[in-house]
Amino acid sequence: MLAASRTSAVTRSLTRSLASLHNAPPAGKSPTAIVLMNMGGPATVPETKDFLTNLFSDGDLIPLPFQRFLAPLIARRRTPQIEKQYTDIGGGSPILHYTQIQGEGMAKLMDELHPETAPHKAYVAFRYVRPMTEQTAKQMKADGVKRAIAFTQYPQYSCSTTGSSLNEMFRRGSAGDAGDIEWSVIDRWGTHPGFIEAVSQNIEAALAKFPASSRNDVVLLFSAHSLPMSVVNRGDPYILEVSASVSAVMDRLGHSNPYRLVWQSQVGPSAWMGMQTSEALKGLARLGKKQVVLVPIAFTSDHIETLYELDLEYAEEARELGMEVHRAESLNESPVFIRALADIAVQHLQDCKAGKGPVSTQFNLRCPGCTNATCGQQKEWFARGGR
Numbered sequence: 001m002l003a004a005s006r007t008s009a010v011t012r013s014l015t016r017s018l019a020s021l022h023n024a025p026p027a028g029k030s031p032t033a034i035v036l037m038n039m040g041g042p043a044t045v046p047e048t049k050d051f052l053t054n055l056f057s058d059g060d061l062i063p064l065p066f067q068r069f070l071a072p073l074i075a076r077r078r079t080p081q082i083e084k085q086y087t088d089i090g091g092g093s094p095i096l097h098y099t100q101i102q103g104e105g106m107a108k109l110m111d112e113l114h115p116e117t118a119p120h121k122a123y124v125a126f127r128y129v130r131p132m133t134e135q136t137a138k139q140m141k142a143d144g145v146k147r148a149i150a151f152t153q154y155p156q157y158s159c160s161t162t163g164s165s166l167n168e169m170f171r172r173g174s175a176g177d178a179g180d181i182e183w184s185v186i187d188r189w190g191t192h193p194g195f196i197e198a199v200s201q202n203i204e205a206a207l208a209k210f211p212a213s214s215r216n217d218v219v220l221l222f223s224a225h226s227l228p229m230s231v232v233n234r235g236d237p238y239i240l241e242v243s244a245s246v247s248a249v250m251d252r253l254g255h256s257n258p259y260r261l262v263w264q265s266q267v268g269p270s271a272w273m274g275m276q277t278s279e280a281l282k283g284l285a286r287l288g289k290k291q292v293v294l295v296p297i298a299f300t301s302d303h304i305e306t307l308y309e310l311d312l313e314y315a316e317e318a319r320e321l322g323m324e325v326h327r328a329e330s331l332n333e334s335p336v337f338i339r340a341l342a343d344i345a346v347q348h349l350q351d352c353k354a355g356k357g358p359v360s361t362q363f364n365l366r367c368p369g370c371t372n373a374t375c376g377q378q379k380e381w382f383a384r385g386g387r
């Protein structure tokens, strides 16, 4: 009995010291954390139901009556259809895979570009799948982080996407989960020249697949995730900011081609921002415009909407209408894009040092018509540097 309890005491103490060893901050300077925030996607098919349950439970994205009760019901009903889509694109969402590659590349470049704040360490904080914000916050505390940038990976701001991620980071941060950290925020970067350059290069590569003789007639069909009109009509800036990205890309391309911005992936029966991408393709076919490059513009890596909706559904339908359709590659491992991420973060650190504050001027403005109680909940806290 005595021997057994002594053994378990030894085991407990060994476990404790192993845990503290594992959790010990790295020797030397504590890292400057760059927290890449996004929604995430199920890395494997069986994770789809939890992903959807978390997504439909998020009142910032989808405010539902009796949300706690309804979210699991809607998720359960939707799961088989969405599981099939993830199966068809190879067994899961590649968002985590690409975010890790982008983050590691960015942090390495930042060490070179801005040694004053090195070492830099990228963390991933997803909203609906692991690594969830809570888990990441705890890891940052364990790593002894004292300075962190909340860096949205949505180029254009919506209070239903970036706003939701920042609200969650605010909840974890203000509860002390991440430790005592000085925070600042990169909330939007949809017209950054590096981002625009990376997208433009991928468009040029897609255009090169068409015969030179007709290349300038190819229609560039920019496609972004749609937004419910209820969100648009409360003054959410997403539509405007996506439009600004498209405009900047067209400037960079010298307005070489005709183009339109259209919207995809609406969910449910309510009114969403249009025109829908699938309808636009059919309309172009009717107009005799049969050469198209599809350009994803509001997300930084492949996911169900590029790999399933654009590649498997819409492009296939368009080919059946006799169209030649190519898709501009997603940014994924683009070195130009990874350099852009590093440049954005370094510029932000320099701006903070120059006293420009931890948040942008634009960030301080709530949606004028937002009745969502959490809209901008995080703003004052981040504007005080997380204090």
Ligand SMILES: C=CC1=C(C)c2cc3[nH]c(cc4nc(cc5[nH]c(cc1n2)c(C)c5CCC(=O)O)C(CCC(=O)O)=C4C)c(C)c3C=C
Pocket: 039, 040, 041, 042, 052, 055, 061, 062, 078, 082, 093, 094, 095, 154, 158, 160, 161, 225, 226, 227, 228, 231, 238, 267, 298, 299, 303, 304, 305
């Ligand atoms: C900029 C990007 C996105 C905006 C804006 C956005 C708004 C938004 N989305 C929903 C509902 C769903 N979105 C779903 C998947 C999904 N959404 C985005 C991006 C934006 N969403 C991505 C990249 C993904 C896929 C993730 C992956 O593949 O890994 C889903 C789940 C899939 C499905 O059931 O169709 C839902 C639901 C709303 C309601 C909304 C605006 C308020």
Ligand SMILES: [Fe+2]
Pocket: 225, 265
């Ligand atoms: Fe979505």
Ligand SMILES: [Fe+2]
Pocket: 159, 236, 366, 367, 370, 372, 375, 376
């Ligand atoms: Fe809002």
